[in-house]
Amino acid sequence: xxxxxxxxxxxxxxxKRIYEGSIINVRVDTVRMPNGISAxxxxxxxxxxxxxxxxxxxxxxxxxxxxxxxxxxxLLEIPAGGVEEGEVSEEAVLRELQEEIGYTAGKLxxxxxxxxxxxxxxxxxxxxxxxxxxxxxxxADEDENIxxxxxxxxxxxAMFKTGEIQDGKxxxxxxxxxxxxx
Amino acid sequence: xxxxxxxxxxxxxxxKRIYEGSIINVRVDTVRMPNGISAxxxxxxxxxxxxxxxxxxxxxxxxxxxxxxxxxxxLLEIPAGGVEEGEVSEEAVLRELQEEIGYTAGKLxxxxxxxxxxxxxxxxxxxxxxxxxxxxxxxADEDENIxxxxxxxxxxxAMFKTGEIQDGKxxxxxxxxxxxxx
Numbered sequence: 001x002x003x004x005x006x007x008x009x010x011x012x013x014x015x016k017r018i019y020e021g022s023i024i025n026v027r028v029d030t031v032r033m034p035n036g037i038s039a040x041x042x043x044x045x046x047x048x049x050x051x052x053x054x055x056x057x058x059x060x061x062x063x064x065x066x067x068x069x070x071x072x073x074x075l076l077e078i079p080a081g082g083v084e085e086g087e088v089s090e091e092a093v094l095r096e097l098q099e100e101i102g103y104t105a106g107k108l109x110x111x112x113x114x115x116x117x118x119x120x121x122x123x124x125x126x127x128x129x130x131x132x133x134x135x136x137x138x139x140a141d142e143d144e145n146i147x148x149x150x151x152x153x154x155x156x157x158a159m160f161k162t163g164e165i166q167d168g169k170x171x172x173x174x175x176x177x178x179x180x181x182x
Numbered sequence: 183x184x185x186x187x188x189x190x191x192x193x194x195x196x197x198k199r200i201y202e203g204s205i206i207n208v209r210v211d212t213v214r215m216p217n218g219i220s221a222x223x224x225x226x227x228x229x230x231x232x233x234x235x236x237x238x239x240x241x242x243x244x245x246x247x248x249x250x251x252x253x254x255x256x257l258l259e260i261p262a263g264g265v266e267e268g269e270v271s272e273e274a275v276l277r278e279l280q281e282e283i284g285y286t287a288g289k290l291x292x293x294x295x296x297x298x299x300x301x302x303x304x305x306x307x308x309x310x311x312x313x314x315x316x317x318x319x320x321x322a323d324e325d326e327n328i329x330x331x332x333x334x335x336x337x338x339x340a341m342f343k344t345g346e347i348q349d350g351k352x353x354x355x356x357x358x359x360x361x362x363x364x
Contacts, residue, residue, distance in 0.1 A: 008249040008256040021224045039325035041251040042203045067190040068300040069223040074190040112342045114350040116299045118250040143221035160294045168296040168350050175357035
């Protein structure tokens, strides 16, 4: 079988809109598979997003702790958020840094871009390393309640094993940034 | 402010069920934030899942390529899937390996567990390294169309930069497995 997208593509036969929300929409597509069978695909629509590994002059990474309703727990993560209408990724990075940790960055390096749940969600995440940090504050969203936590970089990586960090984008992004910091 | 979950927790005041589907459900919770404000939380419910880094005796990682409707593209990922009712994670790992790549594993090592989109989804992913692979086939789901792709491990890691691999769980899991393979 040739290894091309064509042999795998799934044209949409029908789309049913289920829900239009504030951060997500939901639709169900009926698609035709290459073998002729039709199948249902549940799709959660979400804006593109950014996540950022902010590292200060001491080599500490600045993390955020916030209550995550789906997890019913306060999780330790790197700063992140949706790319807003009219923004490019780097603008969203600098805005989120100012809103969530109170810093802006003199230097950004793109680490990678990835789908967070490609089987059923459209969220595409752009990961950046941010250094040359200087204080700069923008007001956070009223419905966000965020604590800032500084951790030596290697201690943060060790937290993947202990379960103190249990967030996919944080694990991927810290490990992508690691070779650039040593 | 003390760094405890209590100071961040968000009790549910009201839940509205939006959609009951086959791989996802959707609800909207109204919560009370610690500052007394109420806020809406859109939550996509998804089963726990597993993802697997299968490495053969040559040091190749066995990846799968499948069309992902939310991405409208055929993506290269590690094997993965939901944990089914009555299964423990390791059983789901061995089932998915047999369904998606036609192998079972003599050795599994837990790498880490993480939320894939903790802001709005309940999917919790358990990542494993699988070695001592031997052929064993279970039929794949009828609505899945999967191509198997073998790649030298270091080549796969290089694909994060080229964009040939654009999947969060794959990036996180390969980088978690890397120190165990050298």
